[in-house]
Amino acid sequence: MIPPVIDNIDYLTQSQQVKERFARLKERPVVLSVEKLGKVFPSPGGNVTALHEVEFEVFRREFMCVIGPSGCGKSTLIRILAGLETESNGRVLLDDTAVTGPGPDRGMVFQSYTLFPWLTVKQNVMFGPKMEGKSGPSVEADARQWIELVGLLDFENSYPHQLSGGMKQRVAIARALANRPRILLMDEPFGALDAQTRAQMQSYLLQIWRNLDITILFITHDLDEAVYLSDRILVLKSNPGEVDEIIEVPVPRPRTLDQTITPEFIATKRRINQLIHPEGSEKQDQLPFPRMTVKGDDVE
């Protein structure tokens, strides 16, 4: 049973400190602006609308999470932002310039491990600069700095198959950052990791984000992860994928794991839960099991 006390706490109520933070955030320049974005997939049984008039802005150095029920078009959205997919309607502006294809100004970290297996950790991190035609000791020194940032300097000459899943994703973050992107797009980057490693990675990511001039758009389906990491959470609903609500997280920063049981944290989670699992969905989730135990031998 959820303690009744939080029923009184509204996720919309922000402390003075949090209010001021959001005021400062919104004065910052807009890095990414999404305008009436739509995506329609043609299919034999009729067109499927994956995204419909999605609109939002991400401010500089903001950490924004995108969450939504499965099939709401989260991945399609981030792939359009990365330029790996083309939009059907609307447009995406990065620093007021329309996005037309993939580019190093938008770093991307994928859920699957995408390190190049034939390159060492250092060579992987140097991949982006090399594609721009840069080479030489300065690039290498720069790469080592990024590897140091994610704490893997001991492994700079290791091959990806020698690294654990969490280490691979840290290298992937370093590799994306080495291009000095305007925004870091992360598509459920910790989804394949075990719970312990994931918590560790979240902490690493917050540290990196705090110490760099980097804006992050992060896709997840994990409520705790979204609330723990974000400034604002974009909740999408499905069929078609539309912006349901943009939630300003009332949990003050810097975040610690202790905050995950504070009333505002839980209230925010509850709100997202309400949005993702609307009234009546619980009833739909009931399995049609017949009773197979003796009457009176109940577990609840």
Next chain:
Amino acid sequence: MSRSQRSSPPQEAWFVVRRELSGKRTTVLSFISFALPLAIWAAISYLPFLWHPDIQLQISADREDVTTVYIAGDRVSKGFFPEFVEAVREQNEDVEVLLKSDDPLGGSTESSIRRANKKVLRHLAPVLVSHGIINEDQSKEDSIIYQAWADIANGKWVPNSPPLSEENFAIAKKNWAAMSAVSLTYDSDNFISIPLLSLIPQGKPANPDYLPAPDQVAKSGLKVLSMPGENDRPSMVQRIWHSMQIVFGGFLLAALVGVPIGVLCGTYSFFSKLIEPFTDFFRYMPAPTFSTLLVAIFLANDAPKIALVFVGTFFQLVLVVSNTTRRLDLPLLEAAQTLGANQRQLLTKVVIPGILPNLYNDLRILLGWAWTWLVIAELVGVKSGLTEFIETQGRFRNFDLVFPVIILIGLIGFFTDQILALLRGVIFPYTEEGAAASTNPIIKAAMFVPRWFREAVEARLPPDLPQRKNQPNEA
């Protein structure tokens, strides 16, 4: 009463679904994998009760009015042998009847009987050969053989390989009685001119000639391998070299042309749709069907042979390589794009390095494929190489010479593949095999020389050379 028995260390089961056996068991089974077929072969060869459907003649006889002549060493079926023996016996009975009659010549001339008698004399030659008294080239040394008849008849010599049957001893005595009456030593001009009795054929159970015994194959194998070349007949080493040139020539040519095409097909839908449908069709036309065409185009030397291996390998190779290229993880390409790689860089910096380990494996498998075309290729035009040897010796039914060459072809292919498999880990240290390779003792030993060479070269390089290469970009 306790149901638990004294506990012994838990014995691991041999048969568990999808469970790997221990290293020791793996080694043992791999050994048995080769030992078992060898043991079966040896058993069939050396245990007469297992198969041995034929009789190999040790002593044979000529039969009058029969064109097929069996000599010692020939094989006849077990069903026919008694018939053959009976026929010779009947022939002897006829001779004895004739000898008792008034006209022992039976109407023949003395010279024709003398000629037939010399053949009978030499029926003993294989027995002398098997005792090492004479060698095979001396089977017409009639004076030695004449003496042997005398020794057997007088009981001075009792042959034991093969031991003469009682029947044949009696025949030897009868013949010698007749022969000694004419002359005690061999005299070609004064040779006995009344008919002699034929020796009754003797033999031992044997397998057909197409299944020589392991020791025979091993002996012949050594002989075959060390066979020197003469004039237009190449030595075995030259033949091996020639055959390998055909296989590797055709294969390398196919790889040289096929790999780039395959990579393009796997990378660009354009090439895939343009090239693959026809390639897919073409590979169903068996390469050997083109052999006469290839001879017409490339004439009669090695060119049509290499071309046949090429045709047999190329179309398969294009499809396999394009498929391997297509199997490259799409997210790797997407990641590279978000890191700023352009279309050309995607091909050169991601696709090509990304598929190399699998491409290597493909080529390994296709090299094995190319091997299978060897025999057909060498029959095209002028027969050559190992196949020519197999063909020629096979026609003479010298299967003990054919087997070593067949095994040799298998061994060359097998060891090439094993070496290439070991090298994969060395060439691609970032793969799973690469990790295993770094601890493999064979590879460690083999890598010592290149490492020593590399270090020796590096020690002689000016120390600032690697840096200098990068300097222009620093500004």
